[in-house]
Amino acid sequence: MKQTQIHNEQPPRRYGMAIDVDKCTGCGSCMVACFSENNVPFKQDETDKLLSITWMRVYQLTNGKTFPHTEVAYLPRPCQHCAGQHEGHSPCVSVCPATATDYSADTGIVSQIYTRCFGCRYCMGACPYHARYFNWWDPVWPDGMEKYLSPNVSPRMRGVVEKCSFCFHRYQMARDKAYTEGGRKVQEAEYQTACAQACPAGAIVFGDLNDPSHAVNQIVKPDAHNHYKSGNPRAFRLLERLGTNTKVYYLSSREWVRRSGDNYRADEQPGMPGAAAQHG
Amino acid sequence: MKLSRRCFLSFSIGGAVGTALSPLPWKLTDDLSIWSQNWPWTPVPPDGESTYVDSTCMLCPGHCGIRVRKIDQRAVKIEGQENTVLNPGGGVCLLGLSGLQLLYSPTRVKGPLRKIKDDKGLPKWESISWSLAIEEVAKQLMDLRAQGRSHTVASLVGQEDGTVPQLLKRLIKAYGSPHFYHMPSVEDTQGAVLSLSQGIDGFVGLDVENADYILSFGSALLDGFGSPLRMMRAINRLKEQKGTLVQIEPRLSNTAAKADLWLAAKPGTEADLALGMAHVLINQRRFNEDFIYNHTEGFELFAVMVRNSYTPEAVAVTTGIDAATITQTALAFAAAKRPLAIFGHGKGQAPGSMREAAAVNALNALVGNINRPGGLHAMPAYDYIDWPAPFLDGIAYAGFNAKRVDGSGTPSVHRFFEAVDAAPEKLQLLMIAEANPSYSLTGCGKIKQAIKKIPFVVSFSSFMDETAMQADLILPNHLYLERWEDIPMRAGAVRQTVGLCRPVVAPQQNTQHLGDTVIQIAKALKGTVAQSFPWDNYYACLKQTMGNQWQDMNAKGAWEKEPAVVSPEPGFKTESGKLVMMNEPLKKILGAIVPAPEGDEKKFPLQLVAYDSIRLSSGYIGNPPFMNKVLPDTVLKGNEGFVELNPETAGKLGLAEGQSAILTTPHGQVKVRVHLNHGIMPGLLAMARGLGHTAYDGYLSGKGVNTNELIGPVEDPASGLDAAWGIQAILAKA
């Protein structure tokens, strides 16, 4: 993996999200915000969800009970920007043979370089969150619609993998601006992802998990000495037990929702997962 | 020279080795990969100067403030404005985000079109110039006027507020017809009840931001009701501040899922439930005595009615909600500081039952939360458009005062089309703006049939929607991102606010502002009609109308009327100055027999309801591709739509998840697939509203089923508007 330099003057940033499942209404605006921000293509038929590129995907969870005790909740799933058990050992980054996806030690963002990716799809097999999508087709915009494409994000060609980038181009723009203004820090409000910005319910909070002045840090209260486990009892991460060490935290006051975030053996008590597995 | 085998072999091998060692294959390999990174058929968006333009979203009644990012002349992204009076919380919904897919859609009408017949006598579209198009409409209108049949002209708009619909309304009046209609919505019913109980001609404001207990009678607060973003934020604030949301509806909608209490009352019994709760409040004297005794009239009559007929026990039988729950909920509602009961099913696209609206209104009155923080507000109608009355010549006067084809009483679009269908000669010309009745009205099959009978139909649609397809002439309006327009906020707003829609990009097609089109038609009609339109163009009209407000509005993107000084008196405009709890008309409404859903229960043992989803745009705007992309595969799979039902019901019918089935209602039969959902009342079928388009392109057309083709209107005995909540149906294995 490419070694990315840590910024000299500042501590490394660790961009992440806190998504309040209890606030999320399942409206799907985050998904569409992402499509329109990131030039995500679409087809006439998008009903086969295994072939539908959705960097952000909102899953429906249910408590499995019968009428009228049924409950549902919605869980938006961007790329989790996994850090792994040692920084940069993301499930996907560690396996990409061509270094087409990389972990930035400077931001914690897992990147994807479309023009380098040669489409082996190993990273997709590695990602337990199904956050990676393959361009099975050439992207085609109906005549005239290519006009709305943003120049900040390259449209992808057929045969490569793409995924949520935490709107990295927005970071680049904010960083460049901060740099020209005397190399100051990128402000919390200057770099927000399209999904967080759009969410009508205010369910997504985005920022630097390492910066105590950022709301996401205050909500998550990550423990840097314990794989950034959250100190908030409402918080959980998806499949935390796999040791993926993700940067997307979910919040819920409902026990069944929190339990839906990970796998538990039949004999396990709720809320007492085993230690995250070690691996090389 | 004879080439020996040995020589040949050496030569070939030598050649191969030589080529491999030369730079050629390496260069080729590299070039090929570079080519694969620059495929000419993968678009490369041109870069340019990045700017932002603020405007107002017009894709739903929410009218959020939007910021559009542009690269040179291209709009590339729609975002929510952060600090605007239109949507103070920021954000933008998925429909608003998809606006550019509408702007740049290839199915937009490219310019004025006239329907002609081709060699084989089949209809086809012909492009014409704008002057010819205006001439053509004017000629048709003048001919009818000359024949003294100006009253056989009608116009239908999406909604009536704002200068553009008002210009059209003015045209119809000055021309000489009483037939000006808008698409029905819950606001019609809310307004009617407001007028009856408070004597106010206006709209209902819902102070959801300050309520601490919300009792929602099936309103899709989190799925697009009213002003969708405002509702979403208000509900989240409610939850954060430990307020209570009670959702009454038979299906676990997203709102019900977020509610603290979900009461799955049998559909159509919501009014009974409200009156049952009123019974509890009155019986246990938990109503607001100060308000009731000082500010209402007819309370005793009302109390007698609910005491006699709506005991919790009786209501429990009707609604399926047990008496204890009814009682507890009613008491909790009354115990709240700022309780608010909300009427209007789903997104509120159908007017709904007057009886239910009146019952919900009574609940709000009982807790006295009317025109107070967190309560129901009577909002006076917008009055900033103060044009002088149009000039009416003799024809106009006679025509305007002619009897409407749908009879007297509230103008009803459904009744109008029924009348046209029955007596087509009564309507010669229809002009339709920002509405798609052939798709979005219940019983749209019949509507389509009626429109077919109208000799001349003019559409102002920018899209080739179902109704535009039926038109004889299309004079396409600019899209909201290409035009100026004032947008008065209703949709439950508690402060009069007029948003400004401003052009973000130059018109992408040969379209024309509807305001200009109307002014040009008026001028072409000459005489008093032309005199009634003194403006050079629409922009001048808008500026003049907004007057002193224009500058401010242009700067801020919206104009917000100063809130009225809060007086201790609720300020009812009834004769007595009091809120009417009960009088003759209300007694009739509350005592009316509930219109039963259409269909014979024996033949159609199940009930079908249409539900609203924020992921489906079901009105004039067709679902853009991005929104179809986020539809769950349990709503649409391939081109097949789903009907939801409880696994218990499915078991009885022998249906399994995903299986194909035939759904039949008195209005038609369709093939569907079934989705089993524990969150829906047994015996009920539910289908998402907003699919089944037949117009547009392959991204929308032919996908799923239009519920309006399966569910017909049911006339409310009081308002005459559509009060259908569903229909009897039968589902069988395919």
Place this chain on the structure above:
Amino acid sequence: MDSALIPEGVKRCALWKFLLGLAVVGGVLVWGIIAMLLCWIKGLNQTNMNDYYGFALWIWADLAVIALGGGAFFSGLLKYVFGKDDLKNIINYAVLIGFICYSSALLILAIDVGQPLRSWFIFWHANVHSMLTEVAFCLSCYFAVLTIEYIPLILENRQIDKVPFFHNLGHNMHSTMAIFAATGAFLSFFHQGSLGGVAGVLFGRPFAYRESILNTIWPYTFFLFTWSAAAYGPSFTLFITWLTEKITRKKLVKNNTIYLLAKISGWMILTYIIAKSADTLYWVYQTAPAKGFNWDFFFQNNALYGKWILFVEIIVCGFVPGLLLVFKSSRENSFLRVAATFLGIIGVSLNRWVMVLQTMAAPVMPFDTWQLYIPSWQEVATTILPVAYGVILIMISYRYLPIFPQERELNPVEGADPDHAHAAAPHIGHEATVA
């Protein structure tokens, strides 16, 4: 007509029969090529793969043929490094089968990637942490070794051998073969292992994930894959040899060689399956539970994946063939031996299937569901393509090259001149002196 090309002293079928056979298999080949071109020109939308099934049928085939081609490196190792000289009589064929398997594997990979024109980025932008990088490097290198091992065989063609340059080249290559065989064995060890590592390192996929020995980068599957290729590869060589004998209706390799290889394969299988069982038990009791899974979650008896898989893989296709080949009586019973090799082939293929497809099918997020996939015809055709190609290469090689050194001895052709035959004998003798 082509008799001048056919090795001396052996009998081959009539040319028309040969060509007819070629045409039939060629038809299948063309079908596969059409599918391959569709995948290249129109893209991978021609397959039924999807975002849950990024690896599917042909990746399984890829892994399976590499495992089955393991006979080449392992017999090479045994012969050249451990001096099992008897194996010289089957080594040519093992090399040929290996060559076919590995070239097929590379072809499949070239079809599988979304951007084949950029596939060299795997070397240029190599990520040394990736098992796939290791696979790519070792696979390519080992394929080069196999080619080097195969070339002398081609040079032994009667006509080519007549050219002194090629004669000498072949001779010299033979004498260095031990070095290549050893290199090949070393490379194979790594790429067979790294193929196992491909699945084993997926710590996001609890079904495939395996801990690593002493916290190295290599998970247990790394070693299990190498071991199983060494165990089952020779079984495949034996089975194909048997099949070739049946089709040609000739005995081609003497029994002592067959028994030796069968015995070695048997012991390898038996020891492998014991290790595999231990690995499975560790996974059942340690790995899966630590990630929150009961092992039987992954064997839910849905349409494709049930507990039967474990039984078939470990008992029926593991212990049974292992024991059958270990015991002399069953090993030397032709029916039982062939049955055992066949079961072995099924077993290792099933193992690769499970490690690829079951890994993809099983949900990991609790709110996800099992996904079962059915390949498209293009995938099936492209997967069969290498089989057709292999058959054709075997047909041609068998007809024109002296693959089986014992063929003449075992099938004397009437009227042939034994002295002449001796003079033209293949250069097996040279190898023997080196070893």
